[in-house]
Amino acid sequence: MSNTDKPTSVRRRALVSKEECPMALASQILGDKWMLLVLREAFYGVQRYDDMLQDLKIPRATLTHRLNTLVEQNIMVKQPYQDAGDRTRFGYQLTAMGHDLALTFLALTQWGEKHLINGRAPVGVVNRTTGEELRVALVSTSDEITDPMLARLVKQS
Amino acid sequence: MSNTDKPTSVRRRALVSKEECPMALASQILGDKWMLLVLREAFYGVQRYDDMLQDLKIPRATLTHRLNTLVEQNIMVKQPYQDAGDRTRFGYQLTAMGHDLALTFLALTQWGEKHLINGRAPVGVVNRTTGEELRVALVSTSDEITDPMLARLVKQS
DNA sequence: ATTCTAAGTTCACTTTTTGAACTCAGTTTT
DNA sequence: AAAACTGAGTTCAAAAAGTGAACTTAGAAT
Numbered sequence: 001m002s003n004t005d006k007p008t009s010v011r012r013r014a015l016v017s018k019e020e021c022p023m024a025l026a027s028q029i030l031g032d033k034w035m036l037l038v039l040r041e042a043f044y045g046v047q048r049y050d051d052m053l054q055d056l057k058i059p060r061a062t063l064t065h066r067l068n069t070l071v072e073q074n075i076m077v078k079q080p081y082q083d084a085g086d087r088t089r090f091g092y093q094l095t096a097m098g099h100d101l102a103l104t105f106l107a108l109t110q111w112g113e114k115h116l117i118n119g120r121a122p123v124g125v126v127n128r129t130t131g132e133e134l135r136v137a138l139v140s141t142s143d144e145i146t147d148p149m150l151a152r153l154v155k156q157s
Numbered sequence: 158m159s160n161t162d163k164p165t166s167v168r169r170r171a172l173v174s175k176e177e178c179p180m181a182l183a184s185q186i187l188g189d190k191w192m193l194l195v196l197r198e199a200f201y202g203v204q205r206y207d208d209m210l211q212d213l214k215i216p217r218a219t220l221t222h223r224l225n226t227l228v229e230q231n232i233m234v235k236q237p238y239q240d241a242g243d244r245t246r247f248g249y250q251l252t253a254m255g256h257d258l259a260l261t262f263l264a265l266t267q268w269g270e271k272h273l274i275n276g277r278a279p280v281g282v283v284n285r286t287t288g289e290e291l292r293v294a295l296v297s298t299s300d301e302i303t304d305p306m307l308a309r310l311v312k313q314s
Numbered sequence: 315a316t317t318c319t320a321a322g323t324t325c326a327c328t329t330t331t332t333g334a335a336c337t338c339a340g341t342t343t344t
Numbered sequence: 345a346a347a348a349c350t351g352a353g354t355t356c357a358a359a360a361a362g363t364g365a366a367c368t369t370a371g372a373a374t
Contacts, residue, residue, distance in 0.1 A: 006238055007238050007239075008238060008239060009205075009238040009240060011204070011208070012201060012202035013201070013203055013208055013212060014197070014203060014212040016279045017212075018197075018212070018214075020274075020279050021197065021269075021280065023197055023262065023266040023269050024193075024269075025269050025274065027193035027194055027265075028190060029273075030193075030265070031189055031190035031193045031194075032188055032189065032190065033184055033188035034188070035188065036181075036183075036184035036187075036188045037181055037184055040171070040175075040178065041171060043310065044170070044171045044310065045167065046170055046171060047167075047169070048166075048168065048351080048352090049352050049353075050350085050352070053352095055171040056175060059331070059332050059333065059334095060334095060352085060354085061331080061332080061333095062330090062331065062332075063353095065330095080163045081163055082163040082164075082165060083165050084165065086341090087339090087340055087350095087351095088163055088340095089166075089351065089352085090351090091166050097272045100272065100305075101268055102295075102305040102308060103268070103293050103294070103305055104261060104264040104268055105180065106264075106295065107260040107261040107263075107293065108183050108184075108187070109178075109180040109183075110179075110260070111179075111183060111261055112178075112179025112181075112182050112183035113179040115231075115254045116182040116186075117177075117179050121179070121313055122172075122177050122178065122312070123173055123178065123310050123311065123312060123313060124310070124312075125308050125309070126311055127303055127307050128307050128309035129307060130297075132298055133298050134295050134296065134297055134303055135295070135296060135298075136260050136264065136295055137296045138259075138260065138282075138292070138293055139292060139296070140284060140287075140289045140291055141290050141291075141292075145300055146284055148256070150284050150285050150286060151259060151282050151285070151291055152282070152283055152284070152285035153200065153282060154280065154281050154282075155280060156279055156280060156281045157279070191362095205321090206320070206321050207319085207321070218323075218363080220322095221322060222362095243372085244319095244320095244370090244371055244372060245371090246320065247320090247321080316374085317372100317373080318371105318373075319373100320369100320370095320371100321369090321370100322367105322368080322369085323367075323368070323369100324365105324366085325365090326364100327364095328361100328362080329360100331358105331359080331360070331361085332357100332359075332360085333357105333359105334355105334356090334357100336355070336356095337353080337354070337355090338351105338354100340350090341348100341349075341350080342348085342349075342350095343346100344345100
């Protein structure tokens with residue numbers, strides 16, 4: 001019926017400008033190799049500057065810069081802590097806003113597992129009380145799990 | 158009971174090195190302002206180079222570079238298309254691997270809506286057949302919706 | 315034959331990243 | 345008390361990446 005070699009195109013444009021698009025705004029903050037890696041540390045519970053340095057092999061100036069941005073944006077806080085018989089130090093922790101990135105973080109992990117390392121999962125996600133395995137999914141208002149292929153973006157208001 | 162000013166810290170380290178962490182691998186490809194914005198275009202169905210240029214106001218060299226990387230990584234394909242009475246042109250489309258980023262994309266959108274623009278949602282996600290509103294959530298193997306706060310990362314195998 | 319358009323390249327310039335070395339205040343060691 | 349150590353940064357010069365404007369190229373339309 002149709003020419004499968006060279007289909008005709010449906011020409012579409014962005015539904016909203018990048019200035020008012022929440023995902024575009026998020027990309028301005030988080031769209032950076034190191035940002036995502038620093039957040040990974042945060043989700044693993046790593047709090048110290050020097051521990052992050054070693055885990056990530058990130059240049060010091062870059063780490064400082066990223067942590068400052070994360071704190072400015074309210075995604076992390078710099079908190080004093082004091083270990084037994086040690087002096088006061090500072091560690092970085094996720095705020096509520098930062099914790100809310102968990103779904104994004106897990107969705108990205110899930111994608112990486114499937115497409116970047118062929119299904120092996122070196123880190124799993126489980127319910128901390130029941131131990132059940134968890135995954136990220138798209139659900140309806142009535143809590144039905146829905147195939148992402150059925151999702152459609154619509155301009156609102 | 159405890160000193161709330163300066164709590165003692167729990168010192169933790171990354172569960173896996175960044176070389177074997179799926180999320181870290183993903184960050185090497187997607188961790189870039191423009192990458193995420195180009196993917197946004199793709200999810201909106203924008204296929205043409207010049208349309209993306211206009212939507213994003215991205216420098217041409219940068220767009221070319223990002224599209225090439227996306228194609229190399231199998232996230233997008235460059236496909237010929239031909240509109241009625243027009244010459245053959247090329248457009249960029251998501252592959253299956255690219256479509257699988259939908260959950261990540263939607264999770265990030267959801268986060269941006271909540272924290273970057275205070276709950277306004279200029280773009281909604283609905284089930285294309287039922288019209289029901291959709292959201293990203295964490296679910297168990299038995300399809301129970303689970304609070305992300307209950308999630309725990311565990312080293313596997 | 316000239317103009318137009320989509321999709322790039324090229325170029326000079328600015329910004330950002332990088333690795334290595336340096337700082338600095340509080341702590342333990344000698 | 346002086347010297348060495350630690351955690352958490354700064355500073356610096358070199359390299360890499362991003363930028364805006366102008367140029368290119370192939371095919372189509374005038």
